[in-house]
Amino acid sequence: MTTATGQKRRFDWTRAVVGGATIVAVLVIAALWQRTHPYSIETSVDIDASPREVWAALTDLEAYPEWNPSVGGIRGDLAEGGTVVYQEDGSDVTGRVVEVVENEELRWETHAGVIGVFDGERTFTLEELADGRTRFTQSELFRGVTVLFVTDTLHDEVAPSFHAMNDALRDRVEGDE
Incomplete structure (x- = not known):
């Protein structure tokens, strides 16, 4: 990907890992909540x-x-x-x-x-x-x-x-x- 100034933008692994972990955490919390609230x-x-x-x-x-x-x-x-x-x-x-x-x-x-x-x-x-x-x-x-x-x-x-x-x-x- 290229920025407005023409520089190549690197993939942000930190954001990807944090985003993925957040999605997994939300799903785990939802599953645990549903186990106790059927x-x-x-x-x-x-x-x-x-x-x-x-x-x-x-x-x-x-x-x-x-x-x-x-x-x-x-x-x-x-x-x-x-x-x-x-x-x-x-x-x-x-x-x-x-x-x-x-x-x-x-x-x-x-x-x-x-x-x-x-x-x-x-x-x-x-x-x-x-x-x-x-x-x-x-x-x-x-x-x-x-x-x-x-x-x-x-x-x-x-x-x-x-x-x-x-x-x-x-x-x-x-x-x-």
């Missing part, structure tokens, strides 16, 4: 059945295509440390199972590529109600540097799919297919 979506439905009956339908992976409008198919090992692969919006999503409490809770984590870019933690909770019914709650915590830019999309697309799955699970368990 975006959350939660939906619930009351089901006229026991937690055992709801759990049986929820964990019958082979039957998902018969009733679940949100997940095209799912396979895997529903044990802590196991892996599940499910189809959502035409793509395969791989999750690592982090908690299984029979008739109470199932939880897995997913990552879109590198951890910290776009991560999800999906939880299914079954709560026995006093009248013998079950409150089924499906929630997901979204974390990562890209989450801040897609919260509207997540709200508009994920919440309705959660409601659809909740209703379909209720209909499946109650026999109203």
Whole structure:
């Protein structure tokens, strides 16, 4: 590059390093902030059945295509440390199972590529109600540097799919297919 006086301008390595380090620092800070401030979506439905009956339908992976409008198919090992692969919006999503409490809770984590870019933690909770019914709650915590830019999309697309799955699970368990 040449200056106005005709002198050749040298590349400023100090500025380049400081600029690059600043960008990396901002991304790291954003990722750390997002880890402690996730975006959350939660939906619930009351089901006229026991937690055992709801759990049986929820964990019958082979039957998902018969009733679940949100997940095209799912396979895997529903044990802590196991892996599940499910189809959502035409793509395969791989999750690592982090908690299984029979008739109470199932939880897995997913990552879109590198951890910290776009991560999800999906939880299914079954709560026995006093009248013998079950409150089924499906929630997901979204974390990562890209989450801040897609919260509207997540709200508009994920919440309705959660409601659809909740209703379909209720209909499946109650026999109203």
